[in-house]
Amino acid sequence: MSIFGIPIFPDQASTFAKDVDALYFFILAVCAFFALAVAVSVIYFGIRYHKTHDGEIGARIEGNLPLELLWSVIPTVIAMVMFGWGASVFYHLRRPPDEAMHIYAVGKQWMWKFQHLEGQREINELHIPAGRPIKITISSEDVLHSLYFPSFRTKMDAIPGRYTELWFEANTPGTYHIFCTEYCGTNHAGMIGSVIVLEPSQYQAWLQGGGLEGTLAQRGAKLFNDQACVTCHLDTGQGRGPSLKDIVGTTVALQDGSSVVVDEGYLRESILNSQAKIVKGFQPLMPTFQGLISEENLVALIEHVKSMSPKATTAAPAETSRTPSRGALQPTAPAGEKK
Amino acid sequence: MSGHVSPVSLYVTIFLSLMVLTAVTVFAAFVDLGPFNFFVALVIACFKASLVIWFFMHLKYQSALTKLTVATGLFFLMILLTLTMVDYSSKGFTPMPSILQ
Amino acid sequence: MLDKLKIPEHHYLNNGHSLKSWLLTKDHKRIAIMYLMSISVMFFIGGLFGVGIRLELATPQGDFVSADTYNKFFTMHGVIMVFFFLIPSIPAVLGNFLIPPMIGAKDLAFPRINLISLYIYWIGGIFTLYAMIAGGVDTGWTFYTPYSATGSNTNVIPTAIGIFIAGFSSILTGLNFIVTIHRMRAPGMTWFRLPLFVWAHYATSLVQVLGTPVIAITIVMLAVERGFGFGIFDPARGGDPVLFQHLFWFYSHPAVYIMILPALGVQSELISTFSRKRIFGYSFVAFSSLAIAVFGFIVWAHHMFVAGISTYAAMVFSFLSFSVAIPSAVKTFNWSATLYKGAISFETPMLYAYGFMGLFAIGGLTGLFLATLGLDVHVHDTYFVVAHFHYIMVGGAIMGYLGGLHFWWPKMTGRMYSEFFSKVSAIMVFVGFNVTFFPQFVVGYLGMPRRYHSYPDEFQVLNVMSSAGATVLGLGYVLPVIYFLWSLKYGQVAGPNPWGASGLEWQMQSPPLTENFVETPIVNTEPYEYEHVVVKEKHLV
Amino acid sequence: MSNAVVHADSHGQAHAAHHPALQHHFDTMGQQKEAAVIGMWVFLLTEILFFGGLFMAYMLYRTWYFDAFAEASRSLDIFWGALNTAVLIASSLTMAMAVRCAQVNKRMATVNWLILTMILGAVFLGVKVIEYSDKFEHHHVPGLNYKWAAEHPSTALGAGAPAPVAGAGHAEPAAAAAPHRELSLSPEQLQLTTQIYFSLYFTMTGLHALHMIIGIGLMSVITWMAWKGKFDAEYYTPVEMSGLYWHFVDIVWIFLFPLLYLVERP
Ligand code: HEA
Ligand code: HEA
Ligand code: CUA
Numbered sequence A: 001m002s003i004f005g006i007p008i009f010p011d012q013a014s015t016f017a018k019d020v021d022a023l024y025f026f027i028l029a030v031c032a033f034f035a036l037a038v039a040v041s042v043i044y045f046g047i048r049y050h051k052t053h054d055g056e057i058g059a060r061i062e063g064n065l066p067l068e069l070l071w072s073v074i075p076t077v078i079a080m081v082m083f084g085w086g087a088s089v090f091y092h093l094r095r096p097p098d099e100a101m102h103i104y105a106v107g108k109q110w111m112w113k114f115q116h117l118e119g120q121r122e123i124n125e126l127h128i129p130a131g132r133p134i135k136i137t138i139s140s141e142d143v144l145h146s147l148y149f150p151s152f153r154t155k156m157d158a159i160p161g162r163y164t165e166l167w168f169e170a171n172t173p174g175t176y177h178i179f180c181t182e183y184c185g186t187n188h189a190g191m192i193g194s195v196i197v198l199e200p201s202q203y204q205a206w207l208q209g210g211g212l213e214g215t216l217a218q219r220g221a222k223l224f225n226d227q228a229c230v231t232c233h234l235d236t237g238q239g240r241g242p243s244l245k246d247i248v249g250t251t252v253a254l255q256d257g258s259s260v261v262v263d264e265g266y267l268r269e270s271i272l273n274s275q276a277k278i279v280k281g282f283q284p285l286m287p288t289f290q291g292l293i294s295e296e297n298l299v300a301l302i303e304h305v306k307s308m309s310p311k312a313t314t315a316a317p318a319e320t321s322r323t324p325s326r327g328a329l330q331p332t333a334p335a336g337e338k339k
Numbered sequence B: 001m002s003g004h005v006s007p008v009s010l011y012v013t014i015f016l017s018l019m020v021l022t023a024v025t026v027f028a029a030f031v032d033l034g035p036f037n038f039f040v041a042l043v044i045a046c047f048k049a050s051l052v053i054w055f056f057m058h059l060k061y062q063s064a065l066t067k068l069t070v071a072t073g074l075f076f077l078m079i080l081l082t083l084t085m086v087d088y089s090s091k092g093f094t095p096m097p098s099i100l101q
Numbered sequence C: 001m002l003d004k005l006k007i008p009e010h011h012y013l014n015n016g017h018s019l020k021s022w023l024l025t026k027d028h029k030r031i032a033i034m035y036l037m038s039i040s041v042m043f044f045i046g047g048l049f050g051v052g053i054r055l056e057l058a059t060p061q062g063d064f065v066s067a068d069t070y071n072k073f074f075t076m077h078g079v080i081m082v083f084f085f086l087i088p089s090i091p092a093v094l095g096n097f098l099i100p101p102m103i104g105a106k107d108l109a110f111p112r113i114n115l116i117s118l119y120i121y122w123i124g125g126i127f128t129l130y131a132m133i134a135g136g137v138d139t140g141w142t143f144y145t146p147y148s149a150t151g152s153n154t155n156v157i158p159t160a161i162g163i164f165i166a167g168f169s170s171i172l173t174g175l176n177f178i179v180t181i182h183r184m185r186a187p188g189m190t191w192f193r194l195p196l197f198v199w200a201h202y203a204t205s206l207v208q209v210l211g212t213p214v215i216a217i218t219i220v221m222l223a224v225e226r227g228f229g230f231g232i233f234d235p236a237r238g239g240d241p242v243l244f245q246h247l248f249w250f251y252s253h254p255a256v257y258i259m260i261l262p263a264l265g266v267q268s269e270l271i272s273t274f275s276r277k278r279i280f281g282y283s284f285v286a287f288s289s290l291a292i293a294v295f296g297f298i299v300w301a302h303h304m305f306v307a308g309i310s311t312y313a314a315m316v317f318s319f320l321s322f323s324v325a326i327p328s329a330v331k332t333f334n335w336s337a338t339l340y341k342g343a344i345s346f347e348t349p350m351l352y353a354y355g356f357m358g359l360f361a362i363g364g365l366t367g368l369f370l371a372t373l374g375l376d377v378h379v380h381d382t383y384f385v386v387a388h389f390h391y392i393m394v395g396g397a398i399m400g401y402l403g404g405l406h407f408w409w410p411k412m413t414g415r416m417y418s419e420f421f422s423k424v425s426a427i428m429v430f431v432g433f434n435v436t437f438f439p440q441f442v443v444g445y446l447g448m449p450r451r452y453h454s455y456p457d458e459f460q461v462l463n464v465m466s467s468a469g470a471t472v473l474g475l476g477y478v479l480p481v482i483y484f485l486w487s488l489k490y491g492q493v494a495g496p497n498p499w500g501a502s503g504l505e506w507q508m509q510s511p512p513l514t515e516n517f518v519e520t521p522i523v524n525t526e527p528y529e530y531e532h533v534v535v536k537e538k539h540l541v
Numbered sequence D: 001m002s003n004a005v006v007h008a009d010s011h012g013q014a015h016a017a018h019h020p021a022l023q024h025h026f027d028t029m030g031q032q033k034e035a036a037v038i039g040m041w042v043f044l045l046t047e048i049l050f051f052g053g054l055f056m057a058y059m060l061y062r063t064w065y066f067d068a069f070a071e072a073s074r075s076l077d078i079f080w081g082a083l084n085t086a087v088l089i090a091s092s093l094t095m096a097m098a099v100r101c102a103q104v105n106k107r108m109a110t111v112n113w114l115i116l117t118m119i120l121g122a123v124f125l126g127v128k129v130i131e132y133s134d135k136f137e138h139h140h141v142p143g144l145n146y147k148w149a150a151e152h153p154s155t156a157l158g159a160g161a162p163a164p165v166a167g168a169g170h171a172e173p174a175a176a177a178a179p180h181r182e183l184s185l186s187p188e189q190l191q192l193t194t195q196i197y198f199s200l201y202f203t204m205t206g207l208h209a210l211h212m213i214i215g216i217g218l219m220s221v222i223t224w225m226a227w228k229g230k231f232d233a234e235y236y237t238p239v240e241m242s243g244l245y246w247h248f249v250d251i252v253w254i255f256l257f258p259l260l261y262l263v264e265r266p
């Protein structure tokens, strides 16, 4: 929206945009009301009670308890409404639906790398279909970044060594900005790109066009061979390592007596730092791949492992708000320490 | 004018108690109490610290204002520790108030 | 009648003329004057960086300076403005000068420590200026790890040490105020007879004393990580970068109240004096300062809503953030109510007080936008935040500071400044300010991120408005320097109480004696008693 | 409000009995002393929060990397730690005695107790030097070719059988060196996370030692002043203040000792 060619309001291109903007206008109205009330009364008093002669003093008024309570309680109530509304919008923003389409984003000084499960890889550009919830899992290769889609009204920090995620459902085809909003060094302002929202059919066409390397999972399968994972992880369960078939979503018993649910965070940790959690009944033989596998390849491998569990519908995300999946170094509190 | 003068015997008693408590700390550390080891160590340390503050540092004989100062310090330290831990300890906190769903 | 007034023969300014008599003084008023000069220098250095920022942003391309230089600009701008200008501003200048006379004391409780804290401030400042000249820093004033620990190759450590050192200056000032207010009050000066300025400074001091040590230790940890390769926050070594943010904001959020509370105190004095009326609901206003100081410590993670804290923690901190708004609302409403049935006049300090009301309200109210979770996700780290804090820090705190400076200038120097030029300057600052920072709310909601050295074309018009406003604002800030200096020599002699104000400080001669009062005053009236002042005035002239 | 506060001109009154140490802006020695005491306690309050930041970091990483902390803490020698605790507690006693002697106007006794306190402080620092140099030898200084070797004294303590082995039995030597309780951390992880422990160890004990050095510096001045007879039963505030500071430093150690040395010993 713009006046005289000056943009004054951002595009609304996601389902959130309306929610967030409604909240915005509500708070704007409340605040404008209070700001105006203060301004008007102050100016009115300034004129009405202007000093008329030397030595004049104001009326002696000490205060008024009911009035004080009134204007402590009213703002409290209004503030609670703001909080409640804001919290519910936020809660929605933080809970991706299970059927969300999944994309990986990796921040790196100074570019955004996106990977689609179908295999397409993009830099500073992201093609997505309209009308489908999309979940982006974010990580960083160096310092903090923040993935921001102003037109979708959402953003999330990229934190090295950790997965974070955001989701949205774009509803208006078009091209919109992607910004990095966490200061990340010299070219922070250059870490921008565009998100291209396509009609689902166009998106399909776009997918056909790209993806020469096969899907993400296929790339992962290739890596699974190249990195010699297959030598230990046989589907039969006869290898030196456990079979990875159908493990996603299940609970694995560990050596130290505890157990763990297999989600992305756990897979990531198992690959980067296999020794962190040893599967019951196995030796800590698996090499640590920390530093040997790039974030992108890691993502592909994880996707491949996940594809070996076709029955696990929910891809059990490693969401920051649920598990401290710190990737490389899973905080390990032994059973005794856990509260 | 010169503030409270504590008897030497009090100081010696406090000193000996502190020594004994140090020994207890070390001893307790070698007994396997599971997660309670940490707890016991902290409780003893707090107790020792209180002895020092109360008697060696004469807090006992100071004005209410001084006592309040100490309490304030501890209170804000607790804010720092607990509210930060609210974040870390709730990373696995999924159940949400249902009115928000 | 006015021309009969003369500058008294003896006063603190002519009690010794040598440089040594200044540098080794223990007189809180001389120390305040030295602080005034130092922070003014810092303000103009910081302001010039601000001008650099605005020049660069006048065009969408990064064509005025390189990206690295721009990053150093806003970092040095933020660091200098926050740690070397705004935090010391009102407390170290006006507080130092006025708290002892306001409570009827001869000096602060620890005059030597007061002087030491000035020297510490200077040493800290020198470190930071050194870092600046030797190449600058580019981490942003927030020093987030891992960029500050491993990413940046600029002078992070000297700057951080400068801040660390200046922190001790702040702690010592706060400590001094607390003890002074507790133990040095004149007979009869009970807590509920203290001017609200003193209450506000008491609350400020609490924050200084409780918060600053935490930033100090955080800087130590950052320095050992960067300097010695210790692993504390570095994710590559198992550390948690978010922990740094928790510790940083544990101080830096309360620190924003170090910046605003003294201005709120000044505001209470101005509103009361220029409406010649008691403050409406004195005790509510007094306690709201304490409430702001205490609540200020439980909201810090509202800066981290999208930094990877848990959903639950975000909700807790959002909820708590609103708690600070209540005492602020009480203050705002009470000031407005004070004007009701007052005898209002618009001398320059009152113009600033009016400006403060509006701008602080807007700044504070936009704080509520940010504290609201669903909305902050969108506006976090955009120009919306930049506009919010400039409204409070420049529109609020600096307005309060300038208002106070104009108000007490006759007391400090014995002379009046030009009423005409000071009004021109006040209006220029108000207008220039709004033109500079209002467009930033709009461009922020549009999504323009902070700390961007270049930006998409469509944001240009709003940015040009902002840059143009900054020029007016800058000129508005230069004017006072000229007429204040002018007044030192040519200003009209002010006399002890040019405004007909009620505080004890106005019973001293202007400029005051080194020992403030000839005899320790005995207080037997309530604060803000104007009946009493009028009688006295008549008696005086 | 009360009008009980109707001192006559308290200013003039103070002149009557003017103690040489009374500063011009105070009315009485009592007021001056009280101001100093509160000032000192407020300062100690800032110290609480100063160390508080470190305790926060400690608390977090200890929960995350408990095993590494336990392992690393086992590499510290309890003997030295306990000895130092005793030394510091003793120095607190001697400090308290010094203040007491100042209170009752025993000049030489004050001086002697102060000197004894400083000696004990120096002993503490000496032990710290021994411990630090031990860490240098073992490459336990983070950032300085830090190396966490599995073999260290505690392994010897380790009882318990090696973890049960199932599946194909390619027992590796690393498994044999497993400590008495199964660790969930690999050598690589221990290398990293014990480094966090030692980073905190050095920062905490280093800052603590720095406080002790400052304390000893303060005390030497105070001792000299006491020897010169600057204090009497009415004015001994500096002795008392340095006492408060010294006891505070002692308290910090009372916490550091179990937190750093005794993470998990059984
Ligand atoms: C002096 C400085 C100052 C002050 C006083 C404040 C005051 C407040 N601030 Fe601000 N803030 C900053 C300086 C300041 N801030 C800075 C520098 C940053 C950015 C840091 C960085 O990242 O670089 C920031 C960032 C910031 C954020 C983080 C934004 C982000 O990065 O995403 C948030 C979020 O909650 C916030 C909230 C608030 C709130 C709720 C207040 C409240 O205290 C405001 C209270 C005042 C009022 C509410 C107005 C008066 C009341 C009325 C007129 C009555 C009506 C009231 C009601 C109906 C409730 N601030
Ligand atoms: C007290 C605090 C304070 C003050 C007073 C100011 C004052 C100003 N700030 Fe400030 N600003 C901050 C604190 C402050 N700022 C902080 C904390 C940040 C965040 C930094 C970070 O991200 O790390 C920031 C960031 C910041 C940005 C965002 C940069 C970015 O994110 O990329 C911008 C952009 O417009 C800006 C502009 C200004 C301007 C125009 C002024 C003006 O008010 C300045 C006016 C002063 C002068 C102009 C100087 C005096 C005049 C002359 C010497 C005369 C000559 C000049 C002319 C004729 C023009 N500031
Ligand atoms: Cu990446 Cu900013």
Ligand SMILES: [Cu+2]
Pocket: C252, C253, C256, C299, C300, C302, C303
């Ligand atoms: Cu804040």
